[in-house]
Amino acid sequence: MSGSGAVLRRFLGALGTVFSRYWTVLALLLAWELWVRARHLNAIVVPAPYSVVSDVFDNPSAYAGPLGHTLLNSVVGLALGMVLGLWCAMAVWFSRMLSGLLTPLLLVMRSVPVVVMIPVVARVVGFGTPAVTTITTLVSFFPTFVMVLSGLRAAPTAMTDVFAVLGASRPMVLRRLLLPHAVPELLVALRLTAPSAVLAAMLAEYLLGRSGLGTLFADAVVFVAPQRAWGAALIATVVSVACFVAARGVERRYAGRFR
Amino acid sequence: MGKSAPASIPPTDPDTGGGPAGSTEEGTAPDPDADPRTESADAGSPRAALELSGVTKHFPLRRRNTVALDGVDLTVEQGEFVSLLGPSGCGKSTVLRLLAGLEEPTTGRVRVHDRPPAALVNDHRLGIAFQQHALLPWASIADNVALPFRVAGRPVDRARVTELLRLTGLEEFAEARPRQLSGGMRQRAAIARALALNPEVLLLDEPFGSLDAVTRRRLNFELARIWSEQRITTLLVTHDVEEAVLLANRVVVLTGRPGRVRHVEHIDLPRPRGGRLTREPRFHEVVDRLTALLDGDLASRAGADEGATAQTGRRWLRRRGR
Ligand SMILES: Nc1ncnc2c1ncn2[C@@H]1O[C@H](COP(=O)(O)OP(=O)(O)OP(=O)(O)O)[C@@H](O)[C@H]1O
Ligand SMILES: [Mg+2]
Numbered sequence: 067m068s069g070s071g072a073v074l075r076r077f078l079g080a081l082g083t084v085f086s087r088y089w090t091v092l093a094l095l096l097a098w099e100l101w102v103r104a105r106h107l108n109a110i111v112v113p114a115p116y117s118v119v120s121d122v123f124d125n126p127s128a129y130a131g132p133l134g135h136t137l138l139n140s141v142v143g144l145a146l147g148m149v150l151g152l153w154c155a156m157a158v159w160f161s162r163m164l165s166g167l168l169t170p171l172l173l174v175m176r177s178v179p180v181v182v183m184i185p186v187v188a189r190v191v192g193f194g195t196p197a198v199t200t201i202t203t204l205v206s207f208f209p210t211f212v213m214v215l216s217g218l219r220a221a222p223t224a225m226t227d228v229f230a231v232l233g234a235s236r237p238m239v240l241r242r243l244l245l246p247h248a249v250p251e252l253l254v255a256l257r258l259t260a261p262s263a264v265l266a267a268m269l270a271e272y273l274l275g276r277s278g279l280g281t282l283f284a285d286a287v288v289f290v291a292p293q294r295a296w297g298a299a300l301i302a303t304v305v306s307v308a309c310f311v312a313a314r315g316v317e318r319r320y321a322g323r324f325r
Numbered sequence: 326m327g328k329s330a331p332a333s334i335p336p337t338d339p340d341t342g343g344g345p346a347g348s349t350e351e352g353t354a355p356d357p358d359a360d361p362r363t364e365s366a367d368a369g370s371p372r373a374a375l376e377l378s379g380v381t382k383h384f385p386l387r388r389r390n391t392v393a394l395d396g397v398d399l400t401v402e403q404g405e406f407v408s409l410l411g412p413s414g415c416g417k418s419t420v421l422r423l424l425a426g427l428e429e430p431t432t433g434r435v436r437v438h439d440r441p442p443a444a445l446v447n448d449h450r451l452g453i454a455f456q457q458h459a460l461l462p463w464a465s466i467a468d469n470v471a472l473p474f475r476v477a478g479r480p481v482d483r484a485r486v487t488e489l490l491r492l493t494g495l496e497e498f499a500e501a502r503p504r505q506l507s508g509g510m511r512q513r514a515a516i517a518r519a520l521a522l523n524p525e526v527l528l529l530d531e532p533f534g535s536l537d538a539v540t541r542r543r544l545n546f547e548l549a550r551i552w553s554e555q556r557i558t559t560l561l562v563t564h565d566v567e568e569a570v571l572l573a574n575r576v577v578v579l580t581g582r583p584g585r586v587r588h589v590e591h592i593d594l595p596r597p598r599g600g601r602l603t604r605e606p607r608f609h610e611v612v613d614r615l616t617a618l619l620d621g622d623l624a625s626r627a628g629a630d631e632g633a634t635a636q637t638g639r640r641w642l643r644r645r646g647r
C-alpha cells in the first residue's frame with residue numbers, strides 16, 4: 067500500500083516537474099485547442115491538437131513504418147557526417163596544404179543553407195534514399211568539422227610540451243592527446259546536429275524521398291489528410307526533442323571527464 | 326625524517342640492456358664512487374652532458390622585449406646533480422625549456438650530449454617534470470605514469486609503473502583521475518612519469534613546490550637515492566636552498582631578471598646525505614651563504630624600498646628555518 071503510494075507520489079512529482087518546466091508548451095496547446103473549437107475552424111485550415119494526437123494513437127501502424135525510415139536515415143546520415151567531419155578535421159590538422167585547400171571551401175559551403183543544396187544534391191545523386199542520406203550527412207558534417215578542428219587546435223601548451231619532450235610523433239600526439247582532448251567538442255557537435263539531422267532527413271524525404279515521415283507528410287498534404295500531416299510533424303518534433311535531450315545527457319555525462 | 330621505504334627500482338630499460346640508465350652511449354658506466362666534481366668543469370669538456378654557452382634568450386612581447394637570460398654559461402657533467410637557484414622570474418624554467426628543446430636560444434648554443442636537445446628527446450631519453458604537472462585529465466594516474474612507454478611505442482612495463490607509484494606514495498591512487506588528487510600528489514605523479522623510461526637526463530622544475538615539508542624531505546631522500554643508484558644527469562630547479570644543497574654536487578645561483586650565473590657552489594658534503602646532515606653546522610654554513618646570495622640579490626633589486634627588502638628577507642629566513 068505504502069509502496070504504491072510512493073510510486074504514485076514519485077509519478078506525481080515527475081509530472082509536477084514536467085509541468086513546471088514546460089507549462090508554456092502545454093498552455094499553448096490548450097489555447098490552440100480552445101481557439102480551434104471556439105472559432106469552429108475547418109481541420110484543413112488547422113486541426114485541433116486533440117484530433118492530431120488521437121490520429122497518431124489510433125493509427126500507430128501508419129506512422130511506425132515512416133518513423134523507422136526517418137530514424138534510419140537520420141542515424142546513418144548523422145554517423146556518416148560526424149565520421150566524415152572528424153576525418154576532415156584530422157586531415158586539416160595534419161596537413162598544412164590540405165588545410166589551405168579545404169578550410170575556405172568548407173567554410174563557404176557551410177554558409178549555404180540546406181534548402182539551396184537540395185536541388186544540387188538531387189542533380190548529382192538522384193532521388194530517394196541516396197539523396198536523403200547525402201543531405202543528412204552534409205548537415206551533420208559541418209558542425210562536427212568545425213567543433214572538432216577547434217578542439218584539436220586548443221590543446222593546452224603545457225600538455226603539448228609534455229608530448230614534445232617525450233618525443234611523440236605527430237600521429238601519437240593526435241591519438242593520445244588531441245583526440246581525447248577534442249571529445250567534449252565532438253559531444254557538443256552531437257548535441258547540435260542530432261536534432262537537426264532528424265529534421266534534415268525529414269525535409270529531404272519531403273522533397274526528394276520515397277519513404278519516411280517527410281514522404282508521409284507530403285502524401286498527407288496531397289490527399290488532404292491534415293491530421294496525418296500534422297501528426298507526422300508532431301512525431302518529427304518529438305523525435306527531434308528526444309534526440310536533443312539524449313545528446314545533451316551524453317554530453318553532460320561524459321564531457322567532464324576529458325577536461 | 327629519513328624514514329622511507331627504500332624500494333629499489335629494477336632498471337628495466339630495453340635500450341641499455343638492463344644496465345643503469347646513467348650509462349653513457351659509449352657503454353661506459355660511470356663509476357659510482359667517482360666524484361664528478363673532480364672532472365673538468367670547462368665549457369666544452371667532453372664529459373659535459375648538458376651545456377649552455379653564451380646563451381641569451383629574449384621574449385619579444387608586443388611592446389617590450391623581455392630579456393629572460395643574458396649570457397648564461399652552464400654545464401652539467403655526465404652523472405652530475407646540479408641545482409639551480411634564483412629569484413622568481415629569473416629564467417630558471419627557461420633554462421630547462423631550452424635544454425628540452427622547447428625553446429630556441431636567441432644567441433648562444435645549447436647542447437645535450439654534444440648534440441642538439443632534440444636528439445635526446447627523439448630517443449625518448451629525456452625525463453622532465455614541469456612546474457605545472459600537466460597530467461592527462463582523462464587518464465588514470467597509472468596510465469599517466471605509463472604514458473612515456475606508449476608514446477615511445479614500447480609495451481607498458483606494468484611492474485615499473487607500480488614500482489614508481491609505490492615510490493611516490495601513490496599506489497592507492499593508481500586508478501584515480503588527476504582531478505581527484507591534491508596538488509602535491511599530482512606533482513608526485515608527474516615525477517613518476519618523468520622517471521618512467523629510466524631517462525639519461527632528468528630535468529625537474531620545482532617538482533616539490535606544493536608539498537609539505539615532511540613529504541618534501543622524504544621525496545628529496547628518494548630522489549637522492551635514485552640518483553646515487555643510477556647517476557642520472559639531473560638539473561633541479563628549486564626555491565628551497567636546503568633542498569638544493571642536500572641533493573646537488575653543484576648549486577648554481579642565478580641573478581634576478583635578466584638571469585645570469587651569479588655564483589657556482591661546489592657541495593663537498595659526504596653522501597649519502599641523511600636527515601642528520603641537515604642539522605649539522607657545515608650544512609647550515611653553505612645554506613646560509615647561498616641564502617645570503619639570493620637575499621643580497623633581492624636587496625639590490627628592491628633598491629630604496631626598505632620595507633620590501635625586509636619582507637623578502639624574512640621570507641627566505643622562514644624557508645630556511647624549515
Ligand atoms: N613564453 C614566454 N613569453 C614571454 N615571456 C616569457 C615566456 N616564458 C618566460 N617568459 C619571461 O621570461 C622570464 C623568465 O621566466 P621563467 O619562467 O624562466 O622564470 P622562472 O625563473 O622559472 O620563475 P619562477 O621561479 O617563478 O618559476 C620571465 O620574466 C617571463 O616573463
Ligand atoms: Mg619557473
